[in-house]
Amino acid sequence: MNKRNRIEKKSFCFFKNNRILILVDDNKLLAKIKSVLANKYVLDTANNFNKNKFSSADLIILDQNNYYQMKNKFVKNKRVIPKLLIKNKKIKGEKALPVRITEVIDLPLRKSIFLNRIKLILNRKKELYQYQLKLKYFLLHDQLTGLYNRQFLNKYLIKLKNKKSIPISFIVVNIDSLKAINKKYGHNFGDQIVKETATILSKLVGLRDYIIRTGGDEFLIILLSKNLVKAEKIVEKIEVMFYNNLINKVKVSLGIGVATWSKLSQSIESVITTAMTNMYLNKLSKKESTRHRVISAMIKTLEAKSFETYDHAERMKKLAVNLGKSVNLNKKEIDELKLLSDLHDLGKVAIPESILKKPAKLTKTEFEIIKKHPRIGYEIIKNIPELQNVGKAVLAHHERWDGSGYPQGLKEYEIPILARIITIIDAFDVMLNQRAYKKAYSFDYTIGELKRFSGSQFDPYLIAKFLKNISSEKINFNKILLSH
Numbered sequence: 001m002n003k004r005n006r007i008e009k010k011s012f013c014f015f016k017n018n019r020i021l022i023l024v025d026d027n028k029l030l031a032k033i034k035s036v037l038a039n040k041y042v043l044d045t046a047n048n049f050n051k052n053k054f055s056s057a058d059l060i061i062l063d064q065n066n067y068y069q070m071k072n073k074f075v076k077n078k079r080v081i082p083k084l085l086i087k088n089k090k091i092k093g094e095k096a097l098p099v100r101i102t103e104v105i106d107l108p109l110r111k112s113i114f115l116n117r118i119k120l121i122l123n124r125k126k127e128l129y130q131y132q133l134k135l136k137y138f139l140l141h142d143q144l145t146g147l148y149n150r151q152f153l154n155k156y157l158i159k160l161k162n163k164k165s166i167p168i169s170f171i172v173v174n175i176d177s178l179k180a181i182n183k184k185y186g187h188n189f190g191d192q193i194v195k196e197t198a199t200i201l202s203k204l205v206g207l208r209d210y211i212i213r214t215g216g217d218e219f220l221i222i223l224l225s226k227n228l229v230k231a232e233k234i235v236e237k238i239e240v241m242f243y244n245n246l247i248n249k250v251k252v253s254l255g256i257g258v259a260t261w262s263k264l265s266q267s268i269e270s271v272i273t274t275a276m277t278n279m280y281l282n283k284l285s286k287k288e289s290t291r292h293r294v295i296s297a298m299i300k301t302l303e304a305k306s307f308e309t310y311d312h313a314e315r316m317k318k319l320a321v322n323l324g325k326s327v328n329l330n331k332k333e334i335d336e337l338k339l340l341s342d343l344h345d346l347g348k349v350a351i352p353e354s355i356l357k358k359p360a361k362l363t364k365t366e367f368e369i370i371k372k373h374p375r376i377g378y379e380i381i382k383n384i385p386e387l388q389n390v391g392k393a394v395l396a397h398h399e400r401w402d403g404s405g406y407p408q409g410l411k412e413y414e415i416p417i418l419a420r421i422i423t424i425i426d427a428f429d430v431m432l433n434q435r436a437y438k439k440a441y442s443f444d445y446t447i448g449e450l451k452r453f454s455g456s457q458f459d460p461y462l463i464a465k466f467l468k469n470i471s472s473e474k475i476n477f478n479k480i481l482l483s484h
Helices: 003-014 036-044 046-050 064-075 111-140 149-161 178-185 188-204 227-243 269-286 292-305 309-328 330-343 345-349 364-370 372-383 385-396 417-432 444-451 462-470 477-483
Strands: 019-024 058-062 084-087 094-095 099-106 168-177 210-215 218-224 254-261
Touching: 064 168, 064 385, 111 149, 149 210, 149 218, 149 269, 168 188, 168 227, 168 269, 178 188, 188 210, 188 227, 218 227, 227 254, 227 462, 254 269, 254 330, 269 292, 269 330, 269 385, 292 309, 292 330, 292 345, 309 330, 330 385, 330 417, 345 372, 372 385, 385 417, 417 444, 417 462, 444 462
Parallel strands: none
Antiparallel strands: 019 058, 019 099, 084 094, 168 218, 168 254, 210 218
16 A cells, blocks of 8 residues: 555545545534544544534545445435435444535545635535525615614514514604605705614614614504503603704604504504504694695684684693693594694684674674584594594584583583593683683683683583693793793
8 A cells, every 4th residue: 555545544544536525404504424533533623614603514425336326316416315325334324414415525635625625615605604694684674774674574563463462562653754855955865864763763762672664754663562651651752852853954853653552352453554543643733744734724724714823723732732641641632632723613714704703792693603613624624534533523622511512412521532621721712812802801710710610611620630730830821821
């Protein structure tokens, strides 16, 4: 035996014509060595493989005949080996683990060449694995913001349905007028607005919660194990953050809607739809929003022919929101209350101006015409999906606690709470301010009238809350009344 063969036999116990088959397990990226001698050889070089985050390669030793059979059967067609029988004088056993043949190499004389070839194969495998990870990441993430995308949302909602762990709150956030921003400043500037918005939102939610970019200008926040109260506190933080800060020197207005999955009988999709509807309602209630332009147009029309001024609506809005919060209305109801302050007398647009601005006392016929304005206002806005509750409150805002109001004669809790609140606020503001048909009354007289009609015209509980707000100076009424 020549020197070359002696080296091979002593080092590896291989014969001259043997080949080494490199097999890599696609599932585990881990090798299992059958030969004690081959295993020792690989373990000696384990540090080289660990640097690449691989423990070793599959080394299967075949004699010359078996090698050509395997090569013809599997290597050419690159087929998966379901079960590989290893036959050798030194090795006996079976390998049932499915593996793929990646390369066949000759047994080299030099150990360094052998290691380099194995390392090259493992590096290729590592690159493929990293590419697969990147591909998986981009399939589930938005490229602009790095947040999860809609494809992730679809998969995650299935997981939530199966888990059935409630409560879960959903917050829909929409950047108002993003199209206008893109048109005015360019799409790169608009993209920066989206990225900054995503960054701010990410800072305001917990590590266990999820933020998903569901559209060009829209985000969905999933709050696990948080009820509506906790979700609304997060919404308040978001509103404060965006109200007090400029993004790229631009004031960004957001529409925000929230809803909570609290009953297993509800579908998650319906809860998200509710959050979406509440978001559009919120945009309608904000004068900075483009959707509010429709409301503004209605108010200007009403202002042109009656005493229902913008200042009157703004004063009512501040007072109504304060009273609404003191009786624990949720965010959706507060947004509806803001809109009701603007729209409660919308039906007066159809009332003759001569009646609306008449300085003298109205005749019985004229008063009957005035009494039609709640129903007219309701008919105007009832077909706007986001304003269903507002429409009902518009219809009921002249109902009385004792049932003697109009147009339906509702009483007590039959009257929507939004209407009961706005009735008090409207009466309070009208009495304090001068009209063509009346002078302004003093603050003390106004308070006395509210007390006198508590339990007949007004909800006594709401009157007590309203007066308590005044006496405890929770809000500065003088500042509100004199701010316009």
